[in-house]
Amino acid sequence: MAVYSYSKLETFKSCPLRYKFTYIDRIKRPGEGIEAFMGKRIHEVLEKLYADLQYKKQNSLNELLADYESRWKANWHDNVNIKKEGLTQDNYFEMGRECIRAYYERYQPFNQAITLGLERKVVFFLDPEKRFQMVGYIDRLDQRPDGTYEIHDYKSSNTCPEQTDLDADEQLALYQIALKQAFTDAKDVELVWHYLVFDKEFRSKRTPEQLEDIKRTTIETIMQIEAAKEFEPSESSLCDWCDYPDLCPRRKHFYIIESLPMNEYANETGYTLVNKLAELEDKKKALVKEIDGEIVKIKEALIAYAKAEGVDVIRGATKKAKVKIEEVEKYPYAGTPERKELEALLASAGCLEDVMKASLDLGKLAKAVKSNIWSPELIAHVKKFAVRETECSVTLSKLSERDLILDEEMSY
Template identity: 50%
Template sequence: MPEYSISQLNNFEECALQYRLIYVDRIKRYEEGVEAFLGQRFHEAMEWLYRERAFRVVPLEELLAYYEKVWAERWHAEVKINKEGRTADDYKLMGRRFIEDYYKRHYPFEEGRVLGLERYIRFPLAEGSRYNCKGIIDRLMLAPDGAFEIHDYKTGSGLPDQAGLDEDRQLGFYQIGVQTLWPEAKEVRLIWHLVAFDLEMRSRRTPDALEGLRCEIAGLIDKIEAEREFAPHESALCNWCPYWDLCPVKKHLVKVEGLPRD
């Protein structure tokens, strides 16, 4: 039985062809945007910080050294920088600033008990449902008042508004998973760390909102499973897409070496 992640569902809505190439044809590409690379390194630094927190508080300088080490170890030739005039060091320094700001805001990291870091979850969309879901929660916490908290780090440069987060599908989807797997999670808070702005935003979901989300996701999975055409859809996403050579709307551009993607 197939299992669906929220990024997979979002990907289908953004471009059905890219979805097919990744999830149906399973064509691997190692190219990635520097923004995604930075995001991964930030997540790794946070995971290490909170794993170590069970034993000690990692000093900021040690955390930054860890971040720089994994940055150097994981850097590869397929990391693409699309913004003209920007270098890898610009992005590395940006990530350092994110870590410094986060560290100063949350030190000494005693805001509850860690229940899971990069926690992989698998769950049915509803009891007895044929729709199987999966996801990875950046950090799952038990707050001092007994609420479960789903923490998500965002390193992007777009600032979401509160109304957008109140309808955000990703953390609502994770809430369904958490309350399925841990029925004692009666109260769940959704928390975004928007580290480019040194800002934390929160939201909650009512039972009705979660039911609406279940219906929306079930409808989307039905649509994916009935899809036959998988048409390309041009958008800003194309600038970070590694499948230009397989895409009818972009492949004619591949032959022009060094073509800017903006």
């Protein structure tokens, strides 16, 4: 039976292909992001803090910071990746140090509750038939003097969540399900997140109904994974932290180009083809813009010609241009104060519905004004909102057969 973890399910939800590389193909990559590296060191130090407290030994802040430094140095390796430009190992080291300092000062002497477990492994089922099994690790499990259990999670993310995000979070809620299976007295459970970078603590609770809902949706995700035949890539900001850009069809070419020296990638086939296509697309756009500009000028000239010669159809070799010059009444645009005033007037007269589609329909309004369906006073009032404008248009059409017959007759 496959066993699932919260992070395994989240990987599938965010990118099925990454899930396949990680959990089905089990492709191991030597590197790790510095954010994960820093997070691990902080977790280790806080674990030590509470483990020693169980033996009634309270480390001083300086002792813990020294422990952090020695763990950092002992674990550092050449494959720790720093993706954010302009940041160095020292920046992350200091950030982690500050997280520990702030946490220590906030919670010392750490006597808020009794620690029941550190990095405690929980294995639990989502269904009574025990078909869907999950595993997880609780950073710290506490019990308060009033009997309430607390599931603590340390986060070293540099994005501060909102309370609503955590009220909807499923990871600790799943651990609450585990807790209820392991401890019969786990009636009151509080979920506690420590966002260390911001020195912020968040708390949340789940109702039995919410826990049932989480069980159901988690089972649905597992069933989706087990039924999956194709594992499609799904791009997101998480791609920056993905270990498989060299295998992913969406990112592989980026990876190839980024790993080639400038003089080589400039000649790479895909790279040059895309550049050529982009160049042609740009040329096409510029050309279309230029031609559109010329069309506008010619239409203006045709309108001027039609006015000067007193014609409204102008004949060419194979086509004719119809020039329409008309006075139209323009009503105010949506969003303007005048438009709001007009709508209010129609609404107060009980006539707004006559001229509505999804919003006020100006075509319907013009018709209503012309056909006098409203009182003369209302029509006069509505007309005050209209501005008279001259509208000109030029439309081109093929010469008709009749135009061509006339042509022939003329030539006799």
